[in-house]
Amino acid sequence: MNTTIMLFLVQDGITNGAIYALLGLALVLVFAVTRVILIPQGEFVTFGALTYATLSAGNMPGTAQLAVAMGVVAFGLDLFGGRRSLHLRLVARAFAINILLPVAIYALTYWFAGKNTPIAVNIALSLLIVAAIGLFLYRLVFQPLAHTSVLVLLIASVGAHLALQGLGLVFFGAEGQRGPTISDAAFMVGPLRFTGQSIAVYAITIAFIVGLWLFFGLTLYGKALRATAVNRLGARLVGIRTTLSGQIAFLLASVIGALSGILIVPITTLYYDTGFLIGLKGFIAAIIGGLVSYPLTAVAALVVGTVEAFSSFYASNFKEVIVFTLILPVLVLRSLAAPEVEEEKD
Amino acid sequence: MSALLKVTDAHVAYGKVEAVRAVSLEVADNEIVTIIGANGAGKTTLLNAIMGILPLTGGVAFAGRDMLQLEIEDRVAAGLSLVPEHRELFGTMNVEDNLQLGAFRIAKAVAARSFERVYTLFPRLKERRKQLAGTLSGGEQQMLAMGRALMGAPKLLMLDEPSLGLAPIIVADIFRTIGELRAAGVSVLLVEQNAQAALKIADRAYVMELGEFILNGPAAEIATNQRVAASYLGFTHESESRI
Numbered sequence: 001m002n003t004t005i006m007l008f009l010v011q012d013g014i015t016n017g018a019i020y021a022l023l024g025l026a027l028v029l030v031f032a033v034t035r036v037i038l039i040p041q042g043e044f045v046t047f048g049a050l051t052y053a054t055l056s057a058g059n060m061p062g063t064a065q066l067a068v069a070m071g072v073v074a075f076g077l078d079l080f081g082g083r084r085s086l087h088l089r090l091v092a093r094a095f096a097i098n099i100l101l102p103v104a105i106y107a108l109t110y111w112f113a114g115k116n117t118p119i120a121v122n123i124a125l126s127l128l129i130v131a132a133i134g135l136f137l138y139r140l141v142f143q144p145l146a147h148t149s150v151l152v153l154l155i156a157s158v159g160a161h162l163a164l165q166g167l168g169l170v171f172f173g174a175e176g177q178r179g180p181t182i183s184d185a186a187f188m189v190g191p192l193r194f195t196g197q198s199i200a201v202y203a204i205t206i207a208f209i210v211g212l213w214l215f216f217g218l219t220l221y222g223k224a225l226r227a228t229a230v231n232r233l234g235a236r237l238v239g240i241r242t243t244l245s246g247q248i249a250f251l252l253a254s255v256i257g258a259l260s261g262i263l264i265v266p267i268t269t270l271y272y273d274t275g276f277l278i279g280l281k282g283f284i285a286a287i288i289g290g291l292v293s294y295p296l297t298a299v300a301a302l303v304v305g306t307v308e309a310f311s312s313f314y315a316s317n318f319k320e321v322i323v324f325t326l327i328l329p330v331l332v333l334r335s336l337a338a339p340e341v342e343e344e345k346d
Numbered sequence: 347m348s349a350l351l352k353v354t355d356a357h358v359a360y361g362k363v364e365a366v367r368a369v370s371l372e373v374a375d376n377e378i379v380t381i382i383g384a385n386g387a388g389k390t391t392l393l394n395a396i397m398g399i400l401p402l403t404g405g406v407a408f409a410g411r412d413m414l415q416l417e418i419e420d421r422v423a424a425g426l427s428l429v430p431e432h433r434e435l436f437g438t439m440n441v442e443d444n445l446q447l448g449a450f451r452i453a454k455a456v457a458a459r460s461f462e463r464v465y466t467l468f469p470r471l472k473e474r475r476k477q478l479a480g481t482l483s484g485g486e487q488q489m490l491a492m493g494r495a496l497m498g499a500p501k502l503l504m505l506d507e508p509s510l511g512l513a514p515i516i517v518a519d520i521f522r523t524i525g526e527l528r529a530a531g532v533s534v535l536l537v538e539q540n541a542q543a544a545l546k547i548a549d550r551a552y553v554m555e556l557g558e559f560i561l562n563g564p565a566a567e568i569a570t571n572q573r574v575a576a577s578y579l580g581f582t583h584e585s586e587s588r589i
Contacts, residue, residue, distance in 0.1 A: 231435065233399070236419055239450050241419045
């Protein structure tokens with residue numbers, strides 16, 4: 001193999017790895033705060049990507065309707081949950097978040113769809129729609145189960161994944177789609193060709209990691225999220241609502257997922273079920289990071305991306321097999337290091 | 347005096363085992379009340395149930411409001427605060443962040459004053475403010491747990507075994523601070539195995555045995571009660587009179 005090919009593969013690996021890093025970080029965050037292993041993360045990727053592609057093609061995405069429908073159900077749940085003490089303020093708040101917010105997003109999407117909207121508007125709309133879906137997914141599926149075990153949450157997570165994937169097929173059809181690139185610029189560094197899109201992937205990944213770091217290090221809500229992850233009872237005792245932390249975590253995860261999708265859909269053709277495989281690679285990185293370590297997850301994601309690039313060059317049929325095999329030695333090592341696994345009491 | 351906290355006929359059960367039976371208790375404004383009793387008497391269970399961590403049947407009213415249906419977070423918002431036995435600090439975050447989160451529900455301007463107050467009560471915390479909570483000594487962790495609870499400006503502070511596992515000199519320090527809280531307008535409900543120290547600073551006391559209150563009254567009276575002296579203070583009045 002010559003150096004040029006190797007450099008190509010490394011470049012490709014790092015571009016993909018950056019996306020996996022974003023997804024892996026979101027998985028670690030959600031697990032730390034809510035104990036949910038977020039399998040529907042892949043659907044956030046698909047929904048973000050295909051919503052963006054649909055909008056770019058001038059059509060109205062079905063996900064906007066899904067957000068409204070989920071909001072209506074969430075509103076019902078909020079009213080039912082608070083039925084013992086229904087203040088006007090509570091109802092107004094539930095109405096604003098569950099009904100007004102998704103309807104406003106739907107109206108905006110309807111207004112912009114079909115016109116020759118700039119790429120930035122389409123990206124913003126796609127992020128808004130998927131963010132709302134993420135928020136309501138927590139409200140509908142995971143908030144009512146917040147007190148249950150990790151296993152129950154995992155099963156609910158699988159269920160949510162299957163349901164959303166089915167809805168994805170309804171909304172976007174079985175055909176693959178591609179979206180327009182953020183930038184068509186390209187330049188050469190030695191033998192390597194850097195496209196505007198790949199630069200955007202690096203820049204946005206780095207910006208997001210820095211942004212998350214600032215959010216967790218400096219803001220009160222960021223600290224509250226960390227506190228919930230470190231000690232759930234302690235957080236409740238200072239008045240941090242578990243549901244609030246869960247909502248913020250899911251909001252961040254859905255935005256990260258959708259953004260990843262929007263970044264890759266100009267590079268790869270995405271189908272309604274592609275997100276699952278992409279999410280799984282973020283999951284491998286998160287597992288290598290032990291579902292707790294952010295830096296380890298980010299590094300592992302780059303390794304996963306690179307291994308994937310090399311294996312698709314040498315043995316493309318076994319690409320996925322090789323990537324997913326990475327998880328085995330890690331699990332063996334981890335199980336040797338920590339022989340006792342206790343179900344947390346909580 | 348009106349009752350700030352009023353618990354009536356409270357029962358707490360772990361499955362079929364009743365750990366607390368038919369307990370009633372009151373804490374008035376600006377009062378320090380202690381619950382003493384042996385290990386396993388149900389003291390911690392009772393505090394956790396008052397806070398909403400464990401389900402309780404009976405009545406819990408605080409500042410005139412029924413607390414029974416409220417979540418932990420809403421009880422915190424009402425002005426009830428618990429420093430639990432295991433302290434439940436945010437170990438991987440520094441002292442300052444732990445305190446700041448204690449004021450999570452409080453307006454920023456008020457929180458600034460709370461910082462002042464806590465640092466005055468516990469100067470040690472100010473020295474250690476950039477240190478991770480998990481690396482503090484036991485006594486400092488207890489101070490931080492109390493400081494974090496005080497940051498939320500509670501009306502009633504419930505302390506679960508604040509002296510557990512601490513050196514005597516630190517214990518004295520902590521108890522002195524608890525005494526000072528009254529001046530700051532905070533009522534205290536103190537659960538302690540160190541009955542001697544608790545009775546010294548408390549106004550009133552309840553004695554708990556096997557999930558029930560067997561005695562209650564002014565702390566000074568409880569301290570001279572023969573049965574209490576024999577069981578919890580480590581001496582009998584006969585031996586005392588011989589001296």
